[in-house]
Amino acid sequence: MSGASSSLRAAFSHCVQQVRNYDYHHYLCLLELPPELRKTAFALRAFNVETSKAMDIASDPRIGLMRLVWWKEAIDKIYVRKQIEHPVAQALASVLSENKISKGWLKRSVEARINDANREISDIPEKIEDLEKYAEDTVSTLLYTTLQAGGIKSTAADHAASHIGKASGLLLLLKSLPYHASRNRHFSYIPAEVAANHGLLVKEGGRSEIHLDSREGLCDAVFEMASVANVHLLKARELSGAVPIEARPVLLESVPAQVLLDSLNRVQFDVFDPRLARGVLGVSPLWYHVKLKWYSWRGKY
Known part of the structure; x- marks a missing residue:
């Protein structure tokens, strides 16, 4: 038993380190959670780190896609209590055995990333709603599962989590535009409708492409998308009065x-x-850190 317990401690330590290294701003958020929920939240967030960086660290896109498919299959194995030799999978298996967490949310997040990885270079999201759905599937689901793990049943909290996930997902996609531009995938995360509004959409050879030649046009497109994220944050905060204290x-x-x-x-x-x-x-x-502590201390979000 001591060997198993030592292995599990190492697995959770690995999760904390992964989140700290790759998702520092959320690492600090998780430290504000009640101690009994922190372990589960770190396992869930480390799982998100693994799937979100799968395509970025792969030398070949096919390898990244295989890794995502591996994680989708790993979720099925974890829920039937099959042993998996991977620290994040081990930590995830441990918290899933102790908490009621919907398998559907976890699979939905991986499937969204698989679908995104499978998109052709020429595939441009048509509307901002397409990116809102991607944000919902990959970010809001993390908040849903964490609320579930905390035994928090609240429609208001779920609705707030949906809005916060959409806002966070959209804003992080915007922040990552320079990175994706360097990998020739910048067009993936500016919807055609938004690009057309600001003169960034160019039709060549029967297909549409997004060109970033106009810095002013790009800034205007980013502003339009950021405004949608802002509306989601405002809606989330409008619900705060109905959100239980333990969910905040x-x-x-x-x-x-x-x-x-x-x-x-x-x-x-x-x-x-x-x-x-x-x-x-x-x-x-x-x-x-001060801003985060101020919100936490006041029981706000």
């Missing part, structure tokens, strides 16, 4: 979304401005 630490993930939105505003929505890459989401780590 889970919804603190609205704070990094707001910080990123404010940072985008400061650089006039120019995602290529180097200030966005500084500190934590464009602000000093100390300021970010």
Whole structure:
């Protein structure tokens, strides 16, 4: 038993380190959770880290896709209690054995990433609603499962989680545009409708492409998408009066979304401005930490 318990401790330690290394702004959010929920939240967030970076770290897109499919199959195995030799899978199996967490939410998040990875280079989302759905499937689902793990049953909390996930997902896609541009995938996360509104959509050879030649047009497109994210944050906060106190630490993930939105505003929505890459989401780590603590202390999100 001591060997198994030592292995499990190592697995959870690995999860914490992965989240700290790859998702620092959310790592700080999870530290504000009640101790009894923290372990589960770190396992879930580490699972998200594994799936979100699968395509980025793969030398060949096919390898990244295989990794995502592996995780989809791993979820099935975990729910029938099959042993998997992977630290995040081991931690996930442990928390799933102790908490009632919907398998559907976990699979939905991986399937959304698989569908995204399978898109052809020329496939451009038509409307911003397509990206809102992707954000819902990959980010809101994390909040749903964490609320489930905490035994929190609240329609208001679920609705707030949906809005926060959409806002966070949209804003992080905007922040990642320079990275995806460097990998020739920048067009993947600007909807055709938004691009057309700001002169970024060009039709060549019978197909549409997004060109980033106009910095002003790009800033305007980013502003339009960020405005949608802002509306989601406002709607989430409008629900705060009906959200149970015990759910609010889970919804603190609205704070990094707001910080990123404010940072985008400061650089006039120019995602290529180097200030966005500084500190934590464009602000000093100390300021970010103080802001998060202030919301947590006041029971706000």
